[in-house]
Amino acid sequence: MDKKIGLKNEQGFSYIDVIMAIMITSIGVLAMTGALTTNLIRAHGMGSQVKAKQVASSTLESVFAARDIARSGGLEGWDAIGNVGSNPVLGIPKGVFLVGWNPVREKNGPDGVAGTADDACIATATCPGASGANPVLPGVERRIVITDMNDATFATIRKRRVEITVKFKVSNLVFEETTSSIVADYR
Numbered sequence: 001m002d003k004k005i006g007l008k009n010e011q012g013f014s015y016i017d018v019i020m021a022i023m024i025t026s027i028g029v030l031a032m033t034g035a036l037t038t039n040l041i042r043a044h045g046m047g048s049q050v051k052a053k054q055v056a057s058s059t060l061e062s063v064f065a066a067r068d069i070a071r072s073g074g075l076e077g078w079d080a081i082g083n084v085g086s087n088p089v090l091g092i093p094k095g096v097f098l099v100g101w102n103p104v105r106e107k108n109g110p111d112g113v114a115g116t117a118d119d120a121c122i123a124t125a126t127c128p129g130a131s132g133a134n135p136v137l138p139g140v141e142r143r144i145v146i147t148d149m150n151d152a153t154f155a156t157i158r159k160r161r162v163e164i165t166v167k168f169k170v171s172n173l174v175f176e177e178t179t180s181s182i183v184a185d186y187r
Contacts, residue, residue: 045170052140052166052177055104059142059164060179062114066096067183075111078185081160082146084117097144101167103136115144115164139169149182158185 013021063081070077075096079087082095096116109118120134142164149159163180 041171041173045173045175048139048168048170049175049177051137052168052175053179055137055140055142056164056166056177056179059114059144059166060162060181062108062112063097063144063146063162063164063181063183066113067185069113075113078158081162081183081185083144086146095146097146101141101143104140104142104166105134105136107134109134115142141167143167156186159183 066075066080067078069075069080076094079089079094080096081087082093083097083099084095085093085099086095087093096111096113098115098117102115105114105119107119108114109116109121111118145163145165147161149161151157151159160183161180162183163178165176165178167174167176169175
């Protein structure tokens, strides 16, 4: 009989206590899983981000190179620094850099400058408007925006703002990397 009395006095966890403990533990595990997933996506995306930064920096170097190159019929120095259809010289638009989002090609075209219409061509071939000859970097796009910066104070210095944005995907998420600079020409 003493055994029965002793069992009645013992207390333990009720089903509600156990369920509450399992729910609290589950919430903690789910929060940690979410944090780990986010960190994995970021770690996986670091390589893509570095590649996007390099593409943006390389494109900016191409803009500076286009300013310094002066070849008639193609890159004509300062006049070439602009988006297609801009920089009219004697009524003829001279800008050579593509407008809007465009795929990034593995190699530059025959002119050696990234972000121009001939990038779709293989460097040794002439293929106006041909596509597919120069493979694209998968999931990477570039936008080049060039705007004039008029400054009446310094009439002998022409300036243009160049903004290059590279868009890339990591695990179906879209990220952007942007670099910008000012290109000047002293007359």
